[in-house]
Amino acid sequence: MINVTIANFEAEVIEASHHTPVLVDFWAPWCGPCKVIGPLLEKVEAAYAGRFKLVKIDSDQEQQLAAAFGIRSIPTCVLLMNGQPVDGFMGALPEGQIKEFLDKHLPPADELEAMAEEEDAQEAIADDDLEGALEKRQEAVKTDPDNDDARFDLVKLLLELGLDDDAKVAFAPVIAKAAGVRRLDSLRRWMAARDAHAEVVDPQARAAELQAAIATNKRDFESRFALAQLLMAHGEWVPAMDELLEILMRDKAWSEDLARKTFIAILDIIEPPKPKVAEGQVPPEDPTVATYRRRLSSVVLS
Structure with a gap:
């Protein structure tokens, strides 16, 4: 539990809520019900073990903050997530009702832990600490x-590091359901592309060979798809999608929709993690993903 003032409000509440939900308890020393709910909130915070952060604001001393939140009676508790208030309650609720209120908004403990691990992983990648x-x-x-989602992120990183055998081991537990889970199916298609070209000694020479075949026959879809897979295997995503679009523009349903499904797989693989935004807002889309998603829609719907 942290006592918050105008001086540390931005750091302890707004910024903190982008990482962990923050429950703000508006109270005052003279308030009887505040003395009842205060210990309950601290007890619940300890029991939830990091799933939310509790802060207290003395509404008498911090009238500017109380006014900003429209506080008219105390105790009042306000829950903030991603820098924005999302819900609140007034009065000294019993412990059970406090937990019910929190459980409506907080992710489960295991999901929160996985989210924290992924945030740490993203920070490690940004710091070029791939092992971390x-x-x-x-x-x-x-x-x-x-x-x-956690398994997708792990297998993707293993493939990016060239640890294909480890990636297959990590992927093995979900093979049976991959066909019914799109992002897992996308990983399967990426691994298939890598396997298909694992023994190509000179990728550039192979690419030139396929391009020559395509130049002779624009409808040589097998060569176009092989080229797309070769590019995909080596992480050349945009040229791979361009080849797949060439197939789709000529035959949308070629080989049981193979080109479209592979195109979507690439979009799943290259899409970066969504940044946190305030509730109700839509996170910005990666420009490349947005552009090629529009191109796919334009071709498929034309």
């Missing part, structure tokens, strides 16, 4: 083996 990022993602999967 890998450890964080492995821990996230270990903590919650059924979290498909």
